[in-house]
Amino acid sequence: MRCINCNVNIDESLINCPLCNKNLSSETKNKLRIYPVYKNTESIRLKYNILILCCICISFISFFTNIFFFKNTFWSIFVIGISFYIYFFIKHTIYSNSRIGERIFYNFLVTSLILFLFDITTVNTGFSFNYIIPILVIGILFSINMMTFIYKFKWIDFFIYHIIFFLICISCFIYYLFNKTDLTSAWIIAIYFSVVSVLFIAIQFNKKLKNALMRILHI
Numbered sequence: 149m150r151c152i153n154c155n156v157n158i159d160e161s162l163i164n165c166p167l168c169n170k171n172l173s174s175e176t177k178n179k180l181r182i183y184p185v186y187k188n189t190e191s192i193r194l195k196y197n198i199l200i201l202c203c204i205c206i207s208f209i210s211f212f213t214n215i216f217f218f219k220n221t222f223w224s225i226f227v228i229g230i231s232f233y234i235y236f237f238i239k240h241t242i243y244s245n246s247r248i249g250e251r252i253f254y255n256f257l258v259t260s261l262i263l264f265l266f267d268i269t270t271v272n273t274g275f276s277f278n279y280i281i282p283i284l285v286i287g288i289l290f291s292i293n294m295m296t297f298i299y300k301f302k303w304i305d306f307f308i309y310h311i312i313f314f315l316i317c318i319s320c321f322i323y324y325l326f327n328k329t330d331l332t333s334a335w336i337i338a339i340y341f342s343v344v345s346v347l348f349i350a351i352q353f354n355k356k357l358k359n360a361l362m363r364i365l366h367i
Contacts, residue, residue, distance in 0.1 A: 282334035
């Protein structure tokens with residue numbers, strides 16, 4: 149229970165507020181009881197089901213239209229990818245209660261997958277993988293850096309995503325090494341920016357990072 153006058157929590161067994169001595173009648177107690185408001189999950193689930201049904205219908209229509217009328221190019225994969233991305237974006241970004249880092253990471257994965265499919269189904273020049281995806285990585289790393297310093301109390305969450313994108317950059321570097329091809333300038337900048345970001349945050353939050361690692365490792 150909370151006293152409106154003092155704005156403090158009070159034991160429900162008390163009749164008067166110990167600070168202002170204001171009488172807390174049963175009527176006031178009832179008004180002051182704050183219960184969580186739950187969303188109508190049934191209506192939300194129905195909306196998501198309708199949305200996924202629309203995506204499936206669009207996918208089937210575009211696929212069979214592509215197969216029977218436009219056999220030269222497999223353009224339906226883009227329609228399918230974009231329709232499901234819209235569903236994913238609405239469910240896991242706009243109406244999501246998950247953390248910002250999670251939303252950014254999941255959107256990156258889905259966008260990268262669509263771009264990768266674009267590379268495979270077109271002339272296969274690798275433009276998306278070589279340039280667009282690393283530019284996305286740079287933009288995301290910059291955003292995470294900004295959020296790390298705006299929400300300093302959440303630095304450990306953002307640091308984890310820095311490590312994830314650092315591993316993505318390193319895996320791409322290994323991919324280029326095994327294929328014996330040159331790294332594109334976009335990936336070089338992304339790898340460099342990722343390494344610098346991880347090192348900078350590790351130095352900036354040195355003591356906090358050490359304490360967090362000790363807690364995790366039970367040292």
